[in-house]
Amino acid sequence: MTNPITRRALFAGGASALALGALAACSSPGRSSGRATGGATGTVSYWLWDSNQLPAYQAVAKAFEQQNPGITIKITQLGWNDYWTKLTAGFIAGTAPDVFTDHLTKFPQYSDLDVLYELDELEATASIEDADYQSGLAQLWKGQDGHRYGSPKDWDTIAMFYDKKAMARAGVTPEQLASLEWNPDDGGSFEKMVAHLTVDGKGRRGDESGFDKNDVAVYGISANGSGGDGFGQTQWSPFTGSTDWFYTNKNPWGNRFWYDDAGFQKTMSWYYGLAEKGYMPKYGVFSTTTGPDVQLGAKKVALSFNGSWMIGTYANLPGLDIGIAPTPVGPVGHRASMFNGLGDSITKQAKNPEAAAKWVAFLGGSTAQQIVGRAGIVFPARPEGTDAAVAAFEKRGLDVSAFTRQVEDKTTFLFPVTRNPADVQALVQPAFDDIYANGKPVSTLTAVNDQVNTLLQLT
Known part of the structure; x- marks a missing residue:
């Protein structure tokens, strides 16, 4: 790949x-x-x-x-x-x-x-x-x-990859990672964990006095762009999905997007705010070719959100003992993952x-x-194919239940399918990039949302 x-x-x-x-x-x-x-x-x-x-x-x-x-x-x-x-x-x-x-x-x-x-x-x-x-x-x-x-x-589906040895050194257990919850007000136990896992150049953690957000050696969570080029699948969709927000009025073939929703915009402000606090890399800290897996492999981040298609890539990272944790539980009481x-x-x-x-x-x-x-x-x-894959991963010592439980527990939401996806993306991506890279307010998505809806309703 x-x-x-x-x-x-x-x-x-x-x-x-x-x-x-x-x-x-x-x-x-x-x-x-x-x-x-x-x-x-x-x-x-x-x-x-x-x-x-x-x-x-x-x-x-x-x-x-x-x-x-x-x-x-x-x-x-x-x-x-x-x-x-x-x-x-x-x-x-x-x-x-x-x-x-x-x-x-x-x-x-x-x-x-x-x-x-x-x-x-x-x-x-x-x-x-x-x-x-x-x-x-x-x-x-x-x-x-x-x-x-x-x-x-x-x-x-989506989950969080981490290095078991690094987590042990930080005093964090797999059970703690599996029980994290978040909310858009204070970030919940998830944000507290991300802060604790963030370390500045002088060894101070993000939850300690004197932490320098402008001199970060290890970020708590990886960066993967703004998410504007694909519905935030490996970036913010586990958070927006766990508020029961969805992209369109129906799926497939919705003709109205909901990027103007106040709850969605509050979630996005919290998410991009992690970079402002120093817990997540800002735009430009890593090159666009330095993906979340590379960031974890270089020990520059502690938690790396990514899709199940990347299991083998993470498992082959040299010098790491890979663990996989589920996405955090959201404010409506369940975790969530895009199902694509x-x-x-x-x-x-x-x-x-x-x-x-x-x-x-x-x-x-x-x-x-x-x-x-x-x-x-x-x-x-097919379910029988899924079972064969789970058994193959188990033989390699990999517990992939963080991915499969989302399907078993029905905490997934399907990929949004609309007409004219290229035209939708041409409108949406620059707006999300502007928020992440240039600090534009999340409220700017409202005007873009109106443009996208006009486009869909005219076609």
Whole structure:
């Protein structure tokens, strides 16, 4: 995974948005009707971006080819920074893959541009059932027209990574980390813990007299940007979610955002205030390529919020004994995590769509999901795949219950899916960046919220 920090949280903004405009001019003028036909033979090209998962999917391809001797799978792995640019260019040039790993911030515009197959058009994928996957994941891949554009692949939640040895030196137990609570008034026991774990250049902790917030050696909590580029998934969403606030009026396909909500803005003021107090790095302390995992590995932070797709990365950090704690309980009495998932989509450029559909159906099936689960990289979308992943992590001595309990306890909220995500992001991201980087008041989100809602209601 070339840029795992933003794996779940990147929209097609800027130049990519312009490319999508060009793509609109090249896309087919109308949707196809009826199921595609054609013998399921030949080579199916498949793209993914996560290098950590490449070996697992090579094993999946081998198992598929054994069951389907007339089909060969050709896998291409591209780094995250190149993946979407090359995919969009491929749609325009006619060189897109047959099947690709898709993202919830992308498929709404790709489906609008008519470059994706409706999976219910294709025989092998027409029978995908929502109930076969973790609750809610499959529904997110249905467009406003009711058609499915992606087959669920995996899921993720958010938790806090830490170094067990460092916590022991600070006199902090796993039980204490697991019982933290927060509120937007004084931060609760969570803020007290973050203050205690923050240490200045002279060895004074953030909860001790004389602490110098302008000379911090170890921050209590890691930085990961403003969160404006992806709904704050690994930044502030565990806090806003645990107030029972949600982004839009409905999900999927909400047409009104709630960034103007007073409770949300109070939470954001508290969150960004952690940087002002010296407990969280301010903008620019670390480069944009120094992610939360690198910060923890360099022992510059004590707690590192991140997604379950990063478990293996943290576990491989040299010299650290990694522990994982759940997100803190919020003011309404429960903890919370965004529940997100990737999917596999078929492009209208697929040379043999029925062969591609067989591959996608296999990817979402029990056999493939258990192969991926046993690799111990991510949590596959099917429960049996999740169980295989949990067992694989346990064999490595990793307790991942902080991630899975959110799903078991139903303390998750689904990733918000809207139309025109690139345009929404183009409005929202600069506003959040201005708050975190330039100290603009959180109240500036109100005007931006009005712009976003106008955009959504006009489309």
